Amino acid sequence: MQSFVYQALSQRVVFGFGTLTTIGDELKGLGLSRALVLSTPQQRDSANALAEQLGDLAVGIYDRATMHTPVEVTEDAMAMVRSLGADSVVSLGGGSTTGLGKAIALRTDLPQIVVPTSYAGSEATPILGETENGIKATKRDNKILPEVIVYDVDLTLTLPASMTVTSGMNAIAHAVEALYTQDRNPIISMLAQQGIEALVRALPAIHADSNDREGRSDALFGAWACGTCLGAVGMALHHKLCHVLGGSFDLPHAETHTVILPHATAHNERAVADLLAPVAKALGADSAGGGLWDFAKGLDAPMTLAEIGMEEADLDRAADLACANPYWNPQPMVRDEIRQLLDDAFWGRRPGAERQK
Ligand code: NAD
Numbered sequence: 160m161q162s163f164v165y166q167a168l169s170q171r172v173v174f175g176f177g178t179l180t181t182i183g184d185e186l187k188g189l190g191l192s193r194a195l196v197l198s199t200p201q202q203r204d205s206a207n208a209l210a211e212q213l214g215d216l217a218v219g220i221y222d223r224a225t226m227h228t229p230v231e232v233t234e235d236a237m238a239m240v241r242s243l244g245a246d247s248v249v250s251l252g253g254g255s256t257t258g259l260g261k262a263i264a265l266r267t268d269l270p271q272i273v274v275p276t277s278y279a280g281s282e283a284t285p286i287l288g289e290t291e292n293g294i295k296a297t298k299r300d301n302k303i304l305p306e307v308i309v310y311d312v313d314l315t316l317t318l319p320a321s322m323t324v325t326s327g328m329n330a331i332a333h334a335v336e337a338l339y340t341q342d343r344n345p346i347i348s349m350l351a352q353q354g355i356e357a358l359v360r361a362l363p364a365i366h367a368d369s370n371d372r373e374g375r376s377d378a379l380f381g382a383w384a385c386g387t388c389l390g391a392v393g394m395a396l397h398h399k400l401c402h403v404l405g406g407s408f409d410l411p412h413a414e415t416h417t418v419i420l421p422h423a424t425a426h427n428e429r430a431v432a433d434l435l436a437p438v439a440k441a442l443g444a445d446s447a448g449g450g451l452w453d454f455a456k457g458l459d460a461p462m463t464l465a466e467i468g469m470e471e472a473d474l475d476r477a478a479d480l481a482c483a484n485p486y487w488n489p490q491p492m493v494r495d496e497i498r499q500l501l502d503d504a505f506w507g508r509r510p511g512a513e514r515q516k
Pocket of ligand 1: 202226286319
């Protein structure tokens, strides 16, 4: 057993079916009575229904949450927070909506209740990635960590099949990197394994039937477990690459994680195959990287950077950006190897396969 330091985060978690009805009591429990409900434009109807359910406890809805948390959107929402005298935010949606709530909390220290409807896991972390002038910068602050998470499995039944798969792969990515990160510890490694196993069970079940309630419950539990890993320990190469590709090339978040994960995992498997063995085992595969690639392909996930909007001409700049301020990584981040990894991901080659365009 290697020595370790583990800092637990303080957060209240309510998990189940139909838990949306508890949000009024959660607000009252925190002494709050003027909540601003946040959503994306696509989830405005759900936000309306929640605001109606909350009655006088909700003072309004801001529905322009946007991926990668652009600072100008946060400033627009901040004007509403001030004009309505909101004393809290209730973020209903995926990571984009959670990100907006966190950005408001960072500026105001207002309490947040998050109702996650995807598997991104942001609700369980004190981390915020904000984008300004094409650069995504990550901040870590206790003000960013939401006070309460209300997981209502019912709300995930509408998550489209394709996004269920990519969002689930996004969650798995947090747990994979938690297994080998520099500050890994036994509690988080156990949670990482549980999260991966739950999602490996759940995603094929939901892929076959998006109304599979047990699968949906497993997947949301897995998302919480994997998100908790992301909040508790540092990440490495995989998250660095996705951060660069999302922030500087505006690639979609969950899809980018899905395409990159098998390649980043295979790259690091050269150094820490022992730490990645639980991933291969959960997948019933010989290797973690190859197993993740096969798993994603079997779920009809996007497999190439090309199909999610990357230009081949930008791969050099992406490799440069990734290596400019590299995260700690178990396998050294050599620029030419990272450029090759991006090429493999661009064309969607299976890790370890012969390279031919
Ligand atoms: P998202 O929140 O943008 O959601 C994608 C789309 O799906 C949106 O239109 C959303 O309204 C819709 N949607 C979500 N749940 C739905 C449901 N149940 N039914 C129908 N539609 C639904 O995407 P995401 O992948 O969840 O989040 C990505 C964002 O989260 C990125 O900005 C990323 O940086 C951030 N993130 C941050 C952290 C962190 O710890 N800071 C962790 C993970 C992700």
